[in-house]
Structures are given as structure tokens and as C-alpha cells.
Amino acid sequence: MKGISKSIIAIIIVIIVIIAILGAYLVLTSHKPTTSTTTSPAITSSVTLTVVTFSGESAQFIQYAGELFSQEHPGVTVKVITYPFSNYIDQELSALESHSSEYDIIGFTSTSAQRVAPYLLPLNTSLFNMTDLIGPQEAFGGIIYNSTLGKNITIGIAYETAVYLMAYKPSIFQNATLANEFYQEYHISFNPSTWQNWTDVLDADQFLVSHNITKYGFLIDDHVAHGIIDAYPAVFGWYYARNNTLNHGLVGGIPGFNIMFEGYIPPGFSFPLPSFNSTSGLEALEVYKSLISYEPSPSSIQISYDNLAQFYPDAAGAFLFTSQLSSFNTSQLQDTYLAPLPGGYAETGTDFLGISKYSTHVELAEEFLAFLVSPKVQTIAFLKFSKFPVSKEAFLNLISNTSLPTYEREWLSAVYNASLNAWANPPNIPPTYISLISDFNSQVYNYLTGQTSAQQALQTAASDWVQAEASYYG
Structure with missing residues (x-):
């Protein structure tokens, strides 16, 4: 009887071990990372990024860039809504003050930066190649001093150079x-x-x-x-x-x-x-x-x-x-x-885009802004819309482009040099x-x-x- 008992006990132990191993395997495989490439919400579902700014050629450039962005991000639509320059700020503030999520990206100028600043998120500057952006353009309205935090924060990105x-x-x-x-x-x-x-x-x-x-x-x-x-x-x-x-x-x-x-x-x-x-x-x-x-x-x-x-x-x-x-x-x-x-x-006299505190697509909005100021898109800004780039790389590439008319290359060189020494500014408090x-x-x-x-x-x-x-x- 003792021998039989020992054999039964051994069999039971083996069965327990097998069950334990099988259980561990099932746990591990249930946590195995998926190889699917459709995990991003921006890709698996339809998302609309809404930009609000003043009417004009800059808005047309933003819309065009949005269409390029959509090509690289299936399921994403960028929609640009414009108002006349005379009242676009009032239209924006009306939505922001009511905490509306209607607009994801907010357009503003240097002198109106402080009016919209309370409603904008600090940008994640690690997503941007800030060393490629012309500093004086970004500084005059894109960067403000936050007295609560006791430091400068970036609330907007300059998307063109204007001097x-x-x-x-x-x-x-x-x-x-x-x-x-x-x-x-x-x-x-x-x-x-x-x-x-x-x-x-x-x-x-x-x-x-x-x-x-x-x-x-x-x-x-x-x-x-x-x-x-x-x-x-x-x-x-x-x-x-x-x-x-x-x-x-x-x-x-x-x-x-x-x-x-x-x-x-x-x-x-x-x-x-x-x-x-x-x-x-x-x-x-x-x-x-x-x-x-x-x-x-x-x-x-x-x-x-x-x-x-x-x-x-x-x-x-x-x-x-x-x-x-x-x-x-x-x-x-x-x-x-x-x-x-x-x-x-x-x-x-730079114009900016920032992200509303009430946007439900913050990460995607930041990704679009980074795309907008990339050298490739900034080069397009000049070639298709005659907007001077904020990207240094785009500037230098255009200046060396001998297929451009002489007068345009002269403009590019003059604007690039002037933009690096642009400090004679009115206030934007x-x-x-x-x-x-x-x-x-x-x-x-x-x-x-x-x-x-x-x-x-x-x-x-x-x-x-x-x-x-x-x-x-x-």
C-alpha cells in the first residue's frame, strides 16, 4: 500500500507541474505584443483636426499642408476655419472662454499672443527641431513668461517668417x-x-x-x-x-x-x-x-x-x-x-499656431504642427504660396536653388539675414x-x-x- 501511495503521489505531482507550466504559457501568450500596425486611434478611426485662424494666403498654406498630412495619416482630416482679420480673435475667444472643444489649433499673431495664452497648452518642444526654427520669429509671441510657473513656456509655433x-x-x-x-x-x-x-x-x-x-x-x-x-x-x-x-x-x-x-x-x-x-x-x-x-x-x-x-x-x-x-x-x-x-x-511680425486646452486631439495636433514646420513643408510654403520659411534648412536649400529667379533668391537671402536680427518690436503684453x-x-x-x-x-x-x-x- 505504501508503494502504491507513493506512485499515485508522484503522478499527481507531475500533473500539477504540467498544469502550472501550461498556465504560465497561457498567461505569457495572452500578453504577447500584437504585430498589428493599426493601433493608433488616428488611423483606426476618423479624426478631424480643426484649425481656426484669419483668412488669407497663410490659411490656404495651412489647409494645403493639412491635405499632405492626411495623405501620411489615413483617417485624419485637417479642416481650416477662417474669419476676417478684424474679428478672428473675438471669434476664437468666444469659443475658448466657453471651454469649447470645437477648435483644436488656434491661430494668433505676435501682438495677440497674450490674449489667447490662458487657453493654450504648453507645447511639447521635444517634438520640434527648435534649433532649425529662426529664434527671433519664435520668441516674439510663441514664447511667453508664465508668472505662475515662474518660467518661459512655448505656447505657439511660428509657421512662417515675416519681417x-x-x-x-x-x-x-x-x-x-x-x-x-x-x-x-x-x-x-x-x-x-x-x-x-x-x-x-x-x-x-x-x-x-x-x-x-x-x-x-x-x-x-x-x-x-x-x-x-x-x-x-x-x-x-x-x-x-x-x-x-x-x-x-x-x-x-x-x-x-x-x-x-x-x-x-x-x-x-x-x-x-x-x-x-x-x-x-x-x-x-x-x-x-x-x-x-x-x-x-x-x-x-x-x-x-x-x-x-x-x-x-x-x-x-x-x-x-x-x-x-x-x-x-x-x-x-x-x-x-x-x-x-x-x-x-x-x-x-510673425503668426503662430497653438493648441487649445480643450482639444481632444492634443498629440495629433502637435504632430501636425511639427509636420507644418518641417523643412520639406516649409520649402513648399515658399514655392507654392510665397511664404518665407521659418525653417533654416528650408531657407538655405531655397537660396542655393539656382532654378529660382534671381530676385527671389535675393529676397530669400535678405529675409533670412534680417530675420536673425529682428528685434525692433512693439509690445505684446x-x-x-x-x-x-x-x-x-x-x-x-x-x-x-x-x-x-x-x-x-x-x-x-x-x-x-x-x-x-x-x-x-x-
Whole structure:
């Protein structure tokens, strides 16, 4: 009986071991990774990424890029919804303030960045090749200081390069006879890319208009609704950079406040004071008015973003954002070269895309933004939509592309160099869009149209700005 018992026990043990091994095998195989390639929700189901921004060619580029993205991501649709520039921010805020998930990706400009910032997620910058993106373009609106976190965060990605610089006509400025006459009279080069100060521009205006070579000099925006806040800092930047009392060693000013404020916060204040109500600011304003005297009077016709191309044929050149070139006809484009502002700097005017806090497709939205600023897509932006890339690699590839017209390669080289030194910017702190722009523009316009003095205009605007800061920052 003992022998039989031992045999039975041995058999039972073997059976138990076999069961244990079989159980372990079943557990392991039940956790084996699948080899299927259709695990991504973006692929297995239909997903729509909705972008909201202002209407225009930039929106068309985003939509085109979205179609390319869809080809690489079956099941994903990118839908771009646009509103007129005049009210797109209000439309966006209406949805964001109600915590709507209607929009995944939010478009905004440099000066409206702080208005939408509370509703945007910090971007996962590890998904982007940030070293390939032109820093000054990204910094002016894409990166803001978060006082709660105590650090800078990236809320948006610049998807094109836009800088405010000088356009001029080679048919005029490469004319050897005119160049010789100008040098004999003013003793400076007739090549705008060599000009070192704003007096050189005024000399060229005086020469060309007085000799009836052109009807107007270099056009510059003087529109009271928005243009003045773009044009004045472009001129003032030259003076601000050379006045250490104003900039305190920060050529571009404190980020966010930029050159229209002093480069330090005085004791007893939680914000910097305006810089333009100074001797340097006054000089810049007087130069600005002199520039405008060589174009239609602002009391009758204001030069603006929308109508500059209309007057360009009768002018020597213009100070403009590169995005305005899209409104020029072919003959105008072929007779246009670009140069930095006098002294070798520029102003930024970049547009951005950020991701809504209420988006239900955050990772996919970030993936699309990374795709949008990739060198390949950025190259397409220029070739198909004449949008200057924000990718350095795309810029350099285009500059070396000998199949492009000479004037386009000249643009690319000039814009690339100017974009790396674009710091003469207006503010983009929260009150900017709400009150600073209108406060400043209305006062300067009153001066330009003879309704007040230069000093009174700047002092009143500065006082209004300090009140706006105090209301916001305390």
C-alpha cells in the first residue's frame, strides 16, 4: 500500500507541474505584443483636426499642408476655419472662454499672443527641431513668461517668417547715372542695403522726388487702425538701440514689453515705463513724419497693409512686411529687392499656431504642427504660396536653388539675414491688443495730421500706457 501511495503521489505531482507550466504559457501568450500596425486611434478611426485662424494666403498654406498630412495619416482630416482679420480673435475667444472643444489649433499673431495664452497648452518642444526654427520669429509671441510657473513656456509655433524691412527697386537704385548724381549731391552710396541711418532714406526721398524721378519716396504705413504701431517701432529701433539710458543693455528691451518700454523695471514698480516719450522717441517721431511727407497725406489717404501695393508703382520703395509681397503683381515683384532697415536690423511680425486646452486631439495636433514646420513643408510654403520659411534648412536649400529667379533668391537671402536680427518690436503684453495700440496710434495720428505737437502726442500716449499697465499689473 505504501508503494502504491507513493506512485499515485508522484503522478499527481507531475500533473500539477504540467498544469502550472501550461498556465504560465497561457498567461505569457495572452500578453504577447500584437504585430498589428493599426493601433493608433488616428488611423483606426476618423479624426478631424480643426484649425481656426484669419483668412488669407497663410490659411490656404495651412489647409494645403493639412491635405499632405492626411495623405501620411489615413483617417485624419485637417479642416481650416477662417474669419476676417478684424474679428478672428473675438471669434476664437468666444469659443475658448466657453471651454469649447470645437477648435483644436488656434491661430494668433505676435501682438495677440497674450490674449489667447490662458487657453493654450504648453507645447511639447521635444517634438520640434527648435534649433532649425529662426529664434527671433519664435520668441516674439510663441514664447511667453508664465508668472505662475515662474518660467518661459512655448505656447505657439511660428509657421512662417515675416519681417518688416525695406523694399526697393533695382531699376532705380542700380542705375549708374542716378547713383553717380546722388553720390555727388549727398556723398553716400545709392545702394539701400548699405544705408546706416534714417537720414540716408530721407536723402534718397528728397533726391528722387525733387528730381521728378518718382512721385513718392519710400512708402511707410501710417494707418491709424493698426499700421502706426508697426511703422513707428521700425524707425524708433535705431534710436533705442543706441541709447543705453533707455535700453539698459537690452537692445530689444524686456521680452514682451520690447523696445517701446525701457529695458528695466524701476524701484517701486512692477512693470517698466514707456521709452518713446524721450528725446530719442521724439527724434524718431519727427523722422517718421518726414518719411510720410514723401507720400500721400495721411489726412486724405492713409498708407496701409492693404493699399500699399496700389501706390508702389509711383514710389521708390517701401517699408513693409514680407507678407505684403503677395499683393504685388509680377512686374512689381520682378523689380523689387529687399534690404534690412537702415543700420542692419528688422522688426518681427510673425503668426503662430497653438493648441487649445480643450482639444481632444492634443498629440495629433502637435504632430501636425511639427509636420507644418518641417523643412520639406516649409520649402513648399515658399514655392507654392510665397511664404518665407521659418525653417533654416528650408531657407538655405531655397537660396542655393539656382532654378529660382534671381530676385527671389535675393529676397530669400535678405529675409533670412534680417530675420536673425529682428528685434525692433512693439509690445505684446496682455493690454497691447485691448488698449495700447489704439492709445498710441490715435495720438501719433493726431500729430501726423497737425492736431497736436509731437511731444504732447508721445506724453499723452505714455500716460495712457502707464495707466493700462497699472490696471493690469497692479
